[in-house]
Amino acid sequence: IIVTTRDKQVLAREFANVYQVEALKFDESMRPFNLNAFKQKHLQAEYQELSKKVVDxxxxxxxxxxxxxHRLRGKDKEIWESQLEGQVHNKKVHDIIKLSYNDLEEDEKKIFLDIACFFYGLQLEVKYIDFLLKDRDYSVVAGLERLKDKALISISQENTVSMHDIIQETARQIAGQESIEDPRSQRRLFDPDGVYEVLTHNKGNEAIRSIVINLLRMKQLHLKPQVFTKMRKLHFLNLYTAGTRDILLCEPWGLYLPQGLESLPNELRYLGWTNYPLESLPSKFSAENLVELHLPYSRVKKLWQEVPDLVNLKVLILQSSSNIKELLDFSKAPNLEVIDL
Incomplete structure (x- = not known):
């Protein structure tokens, strides 16, 4: 008897040999796609490049x-291209993923959405995600195993966590339903327009848990010193630039703090800010919960005027921050594991 399931836990190991089906390789993927798109094993020459993009x-x-x-069968090339430009969304795929999501416990849903909306693409190890998401009410490691059993995430032999692009899309749809009308009530901000609205007009509040944005996709930002003051429960902040080295080294990156920065939330566990524009972090920022600090290409001269106790800090990235004059007192960070200067 062969049983297939989306949830590994439904199989009793003492009565079943469990085989986890791996994803098809690229060449293997072409055949089922061609059969459904063209009703033949080989693709049509004029659709070759488009087919490769869909299969990828x-x-x-x-x-x-x-x-x-099935969706693209019989459609002309213009339709294929328009679908690919906005990604090839398919309601049936997302609906099936949502069934798996709905089976999760509340804490597992929280971990799933945090990975999809913030940690996606960072290729973090299980131990770092455990530290970053640590909660006294549930086990993060057990939650990750549950997500893995339901094929919502993958954990590699190197113990790094990843998520399929299509699953991430579905997760972000779910997160977006938290508020369609008002991005201020969303817990996880990742849409450029929503982030711009909140940061520019000081609309942050205690509901916000994470913010991640590629600064190269944003309109020019002029932030007030109190921009993060109301975001007391912000755990994860990543303002990064994804582009070539030439882009990274050109100014001004579109983000300005002309009057400085009054504070950062003390609940922050992950702080990433490419080209952080100030000479130090705010003195009011205790960083007691900070696990990872990433400030590449920053203008920092000294991280803190008075170094706080960084008992949870494990990763410090100051790559290409050429203005650094004084490093922190490492005795204040006894658990530091990774340093990149």
Whole structure:
């Protein structure tokens, strides 16, 4: 008897040999896609490059390859191109992923959304995600195993956590439903327009848990010193630039703090800020919960005027911050594991 399931835990190990189906390789993926898109094993020459892009998007998941093939069958190249420009969304795929999501406990849903909306693409190890998401009410490691059992995340042999692009899209749809009308009530901000609205007009509040944005996708930002004052429960902040080295080294990166920065939330566990524009972090920022600090290409001269107790700090990245004159007192960070200067 062969049983297939989206949830590994439904299989009693003493009565079953469990085989985890791996994703198809690229060449293997072409065949089921071609059969559904063109009703033949080989693709049509004029659709070759477009087909490769769709297959790459599916990341080897047979069901996704089948659905996308059906969706694009008989459509002209202009339709294919327009679908690819906005990613090839398919309601059936997202609905199936949502079924798995709905089976999760509340703490597991929280971990799932945090990974999708903030940690996606960072390739963090399980131990660092455990530190970053640590909560006295539940086990993060157990939650990660549950997500893995339901095929919502993958954990590599190197113990790094990753998520399929399509699953991440679905997770962000779910997170976006927290508030369609008002981004201020969303807990996880990742949309450029929503982040711009909140930061520029000081609309932050205690509901916000995470903010992540590629600064190169943002309109020019002029922030007030109190921009983070109301975000007392902000745990994760990542203002990064994804581009070439030339882009990273050009100014002004579109973000300004002309009057400085009054404070950062003391609940922050991950702080990433490419080209942080000030000479030090705010004195009111205790950093007692900070696990990872990433300030590449910053203008920092001294991280703190008076170094706080950084008992939870494990990662410190100051890559290409050439203005640094004085490093922190490392005795204040007894658990520091990674330093990149």
């Amino acid at each position: 998007y599916a990341k080897g998941i047979p069901f996704v390859l089948k659905l996308l093939g």
